[in-house]
Amino acid sequence: MTNALVVKGLSLSVPSASGRVTVIDDLSFDIPAGRRVGLVGESGSGKSLTAYSLMRLIKEPVRIEKGEIFLEGQEILGMDMKKFRHLRGNDISMIYQDPMSALNPIMRIGAQIIESIQLHSDLNRSQARKAAIELLASVGIPEPDRRIDSYPFEMSGGMLQRVVIAIALSGQPKVLIADEATTALDVTTQARVLTLIDNLAAERGLSVLLITHDLGVAAQFSDELMVMYAGKLVEHGSVSQIFSNPVHPYTKALLNSHCDYTIDVNEPINSIAGQPPRPDNRPTGCVFSPRCPHVQPKCRETVPQLEIAQDRLTACFRAEELFELGRLNR
Amino acid sequence: MISQNDSVATLSGVSRIFKGKTGTVHALDDVTFDLKAGKTLALVGESGSGKTTAARVLLGLDQPSSGSIEVLGRELGSLKYEELRLLRREIQVVQQDPFSQLNRRHSVERIISSPLIAFNIGDKQSRRKQVIDLLKAVGLEEEHLNRRPHELSGGQCQRVAIARALAVDPKIVVLDEAVSALDVSVRAQVLNLLREIQSSRGLTYLFITHDLGVAHYMADEIAVMFRGRIVERGNRDDVFKQSQHHYTTGLLSSVPLASPTAEKRISEQVQSLPSPIEGDACNYRSRCAVGSGREDCKSLPIQITQGSSTHSWLCHSPVVRS
Amino acid sequence: MKFNWRYSFSGFLILLILGICLAAPILAPYDPNAIAVADAFSGPTAKNWMGADDLGRDSFSRILYGGRITILIAMAATAIALLIGTTWGLVAGVRRGWVDEFLMRTADATMAIPQILFALVCVSAVGASVISLPIVVGILLSPTTARMARSAVVTELASDYVTAAIASGTKRSKLILSEVMPNIAPQLLVQLSINAAAAVMLEATLSFIGLGIQPPNASWGTLMLQGYAKIWNTYWFVFFPALAVTITILAFNAYGERIRVTMDSRRSSV
Numbered sequence: 004m005t006n007a008l009v010v011k012g013l014s015l016s017v018p019s020a021s022g023r024v025t026v027i028d029d030l031s032f033d034i035p036a037g038r039r040v041g042l043v044g045e046s047g048s049g050k051s052l053t054a055y056s057l058m059r060l061i062k063e064p065v066r067i068e069k070g071e072i073f074l075e076g077q078e079i080l081g082m083d084m085k086k087f088r089h090l091r092g093n094d095i096s097m098i099y100q101d102p103m104s105a106l107n108p109i110m111r112i113g114a115q116i117i118e119s120i121q122l123h124s125d126l127n128r129s130q131a132r133k134a135a136i137e138l139l140a141s142v143g144i145p146e147p148d149r150r151i152d153s154y155p156f157e158m159s160g161g162m163l164q165r166v167v168i169a170i171a172l173s174g175q176p177k178v179l180i181a182d183e184a185t186t187a188l189d190v191t192t193q194a195r196v197l198t199l200i201d202n203l204a205a206e207r208g209l210s211v212l213l214i215t216h217d218l219g220v221a222a223q224f225s226d227e228l229m230v231m232y233a234g235k236l237v238e239h240g241s242v243s244q245i246f247s248n249p250v251h252p253y254t255k256a257l258l259n260s261h262c263d264y265t266i267d268v269n270e271p272i273n274s275i276a277g278q279p280p281r282p283d284n285r286p287t288g289c290v291f292s293p294r295c296p297h298v299q300p301k302c303r304e305t306v307p308q309l310e311i312a313q314d315r316l317t318a319c320f321r322a323e324e325l326f327e328l329g330r331l332n333r
Numbered sequence: 334m335i336s337q338n339d340s341v342a343t344l345s346g347v348s349r350i351f352k353g354k355t356g357t358v359h360a361l362d363d364v365t366f367d368l369k370a371g372k373t374l375a376l377v378g379e380s381g382s383g384k385t386t387a388a389r390v391l392l393g394l395d396q397p398s399s400g401s402i403e404v405l406g407r408e409l410g411s412l413k414y415e416e417l418r419l420l421r422r423e424i425q426v427v428q429q430d431p432f433s434q435l436n437r438r439h440s441v442e443r444i445i446s447s448p449l450i451a452f453n454i455g456d457k458q459s460r461r462k463q464v465i466d467l468l469k470a471v472g473l474e475e476e477h478l479n480r481r482p483h484e485l486s487g488g489q490c491q492r493v494a495i496a497r498a499l500a501v502d503p504k505i506v507v508l509d510e511a512v513s514a515l516d517v518s519v520r521a522q523v524l525n526l527l528r529e530i531q532s533s534r535g536l537t538y539l540f541i542t543h544d545l546g547v548a549h550y551m552a553d554e555i556a557v558m559f560r561g562r563i564v565e566r567g568n569r570d571d572v573f574k575q576s577q578h579h580y581t582t583g584l585l586s587s588v589p590l591a592s593p594t595a596e597k598r599i600s601e602q603v604q605s606l607p608s609p610i611e612g613d614a615c616n617y618r619s620r621c622a623v624g625s626g627r628e629d630c631k632s633l634p635i636q637i638t639q640g641s642s643t644h645s646w647l648c649h650s651p652v653v654r655s
Numbered sequence: 656m657k658f659n660w661r662y663s664f665s666g667f668l669i670l671l672i673l674g675i676c677l678a679a680p681i682l683a684p685y686d687p688n689a690i691a692v693a694d695a696f697s698g699p700t701a702k703n704w705m706g707a708d709d710l711g712r713d714s715f716s717r718i719l720y721g722g723r724i725t726i727l728i729a730m731a732a733t734a735i736a737l738l739i740g741t742t743w744g745l746v747a748g749v750r751r752g753w754v755d756e757f758l759m760r761t762a763d764a765t766m767a768i769p770q771i772l773f774a775l776v777c778v779s780a781v782g783a784s785v786i787s788l789p790i791v792v793g794i795l796l797s798p799t800t801a802r803m804a805r806s807a808v809v810t811e812l813a814s815d816y817v818t819a820a821i822a823s824g825t826k827r828s829k830l831i832l833s834e835v836m837p838n839i840a841p842q843l844l845v846q847l848s849i850n851a852a853a854a855v856m857l858e859a860t861l862s863f864i865g866l867g868i869q870p871p872n873a874s875w876g877t878l879m880l881q882g883y884a885k886i887w888n889t890y891w892f893v894f895f896p897a898l899a900v901t902i903t904i905l906a907f908n909a910y911g912e913r914i915r916v917t918m919d920s921r922r923s924s925v
Contacts, residue, residue, distance in 0.1 A: 045516035045517060045519075145604065159605075161606065189380055191379065194587035196603075198601075198603050217589070219591045220589050223589035243593040245593075256518065260522075261517055262546045262550050264546050264548075268550055268569070272525055274525060275518055394818065394821065394822065421823070426822045428818065430815055433815040436816040436834055447823050497823065
């Protein structure tokens, strides 16, 4: 399977009172073509910054210290910006949490879609308009020939997000990044929009990077899962593997603290005490060590690397034994 | 004396109508529910369901267009402003946004003592002591006294808001999406805290949320709202295992579960949800697989069906279970 | 870089100007009205640092004393504008409804009147003095302050923390003072600085066209009036007062601008 996206050693920093501090630490992962990968993490995990890095939207004071990103084999961080602009929005697209801010409130949605289509193709205006109507239909908007002339304020959040998806897909991308794209939507609308993205991705062989804090969404709509904590990728494996046996102590704690209607109401929720470290206060060694129930002296001195532990990648020195422990306790 | 199953607050037939340029909106449409002493009622709904309006009306922050609201035996509509203000000692609120519900120019100490000052409780020294006790009760430290909200994390701010709500020892606390803006692990911490406080202080909660998982965990009783109406009401098992209204079943099936064997299809549909049709007897009819084909759902006004002592719903043709 | 409103270059400059002018009696080398025909028309020299005017009066002393008058009038006007404008805007923002409409349309109407025309009418009616000028200028500056105060208070009253304060039992009467004011204080400070700059400008303009302070007392504007006819041969008559006005206005504007930028950068985070 070829890789649609490969990230190698990505590191980002921000300024602080004590000089520059790390916010993403040596991030590496691959996304094969046509695969849906969920990226989960809490505030400060660096998941949104990862998305912005993939689109080269990182601006001072945030800085990419090092790393390489390969989009279908082409390295994009070092690429000439003019050349990359042809790829951005075309080969790699992104949709965000708030559709209202992604759309121009004083332009009709049709005009915005047509603008995007014409930017990435040679179609003339009437051809682009036809393509736009088809695109609106394909994203589940009723009466697309009428809706194409609506303004954003005339449409609901769910419909606007569909318009945003339509624009994102207008350039025939290979990779789609969805950054908390359904967080602001009602759960019934969310289900439909995510299913829509799923269908479109399957039709087009699109790879999807689904960034979310919602474990349910990640479980339901991705094949693989990546877990980030304080700028570090701590676990990466298939959804069934990770959800049935979370190995990294943070992943385990995160899954345990998830509150859905299947948990036992008579017990307190298994939460972990404390909070993630601030960027200017990162601990030495493993970034999760201050809160880890399985911590050992080694964890506080050396940073664990992402390594194969049975069936997935984990950044933990005790991965093997925790895997066995988890398997036995199931 | 309030015994276990007494109602401490009741909304009866409350409607709240907003007249706008695009027509009238029934934010609340003939809503009736009550809060039982020491228990939690979860008001579940999506955007536009009216759950926040219901909270505001209960807190006296908004006046209903019709219907009555009773809190601890007092009818809100009959109270003068000062009487209402004094009643606020008994019913407090924690809102959704951890930062914006705290005055960014005040210290934590000032924020938590604000209700104590408003009701003239104690003097500066006794208030400080009370604030420190409250901080400890919500899992914070004395060192947080002089901090400002922007120096705290979201979870910490929410704890400050909870401490403030507890300051005057209320009987009822309204939690309006109080954990929705928090990270998953912080949410778990705060939910545990809320449960612990409830049992140690005998508090009554009105828990407003769009998150079914949280409602399931926190609530003794659940009321599901859709576009201003309560479409189903019952205890935990009634609503989650024996749901009758099609909106409730639709909601439950739309929630993605975090499990390794998550069935890959939680929705067959991808189309945009249709808007309600003005004039339909049932406001859910346009989205309902069953109702869209039925004449009674279109024209016959729906009465509440009382399925059991705890479970009721507003539907002509509820779910049939074998 | 973080702007500290207590210590900054523009703040220091403002204090310097204020200090120098208010200390005019101590600092001025000569009596500003002392005529010394022998030195008339002399340019900047060791005896007269900024030269002397057509009657031999020392320009430097006249600028110090003139500044005193300009600053006093401008500061009084700024205070009056702040008082009237803030009250105006707060009442409108709190009461809303027709009171708000009425007050704000009145503000719009006042702003629509050309300032010099307004001043002309007022000054011809009541005469120009150290009392009437601040009131006239203050009234001219208050509508903008009112609009700013109104929009600020409306925004804050819609915030969650105000809802929380009401729900916590805070009395309505205490709400504005204890909850809202601390949050609009920075904006008021900005408006204060901008008004101060505008007040200096207005006073100088009015005096320059003869509506302001009358001779023998002179404010910066009057000095410029006396000097501009002779600008080609004796540039210093106009140059130094104009420089003083310019630096003062720039200092106030810079101060206000820096506060505003800091506030804006605090609102939008990374």
